[in-house]
Amino acid sequence: MKVCVIGARGGSKGLKNKNIKELLGKPLIAWSIETALQSKYIDEVYISTDCKDIAETAERYGAKVEFMRPDELANDSAGKWEVWQHALSELNKLKDGKIDTYIDLDCTSPLRDVSDIDRAIELYENSKCDGVFSVCEARKNPYFNVVEANSEGFFEMSKTLANPIVRRQDAPKVYEHVASIYVMGADYIKNGTGLLSGETIGYDIGQEKCFDVDSELDFELVEYFMRKKLHEQSKR
Known part of the structure; x- marks a missing residue:
């Protein structure tokens, strides 16, 4: 079973409430949810959050909220790996341990396409590796x-x-680590100590999709590229 978990904590400091800030008519997190739901490989889409407003927003756009993230995993010092381990543990309780592939999408990286998600999953499945994560040429x-x-x-x-x-x-x-798509074996997350603690490879998402939102300037850049992307799609 392949599950996608989108992490979105409520205490963003660089840009307040960025995960539900409106981007071209819908909350930022909605772009990632809708793209994940379009994947031909992902079975279910969940949210890992500590925030009731984010949870309610995510559910409106089709994601499931089956657990809440504890406070100790929702602060500035919490690592992504520990958040993944917590989410996987909670979901395995619901799915009787049937999860074999864990996909994480950063909700602050809405420029990815569903084809990027599916290709990253295919790369993982066709490679003898522990995980695949998005990169671009530096x-x-x-x-x-x-x-x-x-x-x-x-x-x-x-x-x-x-x-x-x-x-x-x-x-x-050399490559930049792009915080957008992660595809990993469930056992790797359960037993590993970090993204690079095993044998992981990169999916080149391209420089035009590498931007993510951490500040107001980032948001303006992503908004510009998203508007450009949607305009080009409308002309096809």
Whole structure:
């Protein structure tokens, strides 16, 4: 059984109430719920939240709320992995342990398409790995144009090779972790200690879909790209 869980805590500080903030006519979380429900692989869509308003909003758009997230997993210090373990444990009680695949969608990343979700699931199923998560080619490269301060405060390249990179095209390809789609084995979440604690691979979602909402500026950027995306879809 494949379940999708969308996490949305109520105490956002960067942008208050961002998970239910209206984006082009519907709450932000609704975009992820509706996309998950369109997947040809996902059996059920649930919400992990500590907030009654978020829970009620999610249910209006078709997600299920079968448990509430405890306070200790709804603060700034709570890790995503522990939230996943809690949600999986609660759902396994309801499903008699029949869950084999756990899909997490960040509700702050509405630019993904249902085809991205399905391809990530297919990649997971066709690969001998513990999990798949969304990535995109990094816009900055630590071998070429990312610098950090050394112990004396002077800048140097973040990563170096025996032969220094002088052209961007010659730099090893690196990826950004895009907080959008995660597909993992239920046993991996239950027994693992973190996303990279096992054998995980990336699904390249593309730079145009890599934006997520943490601030007002992020929201404006996502709104712009979402409006552009919907406009292009309307012309097809």
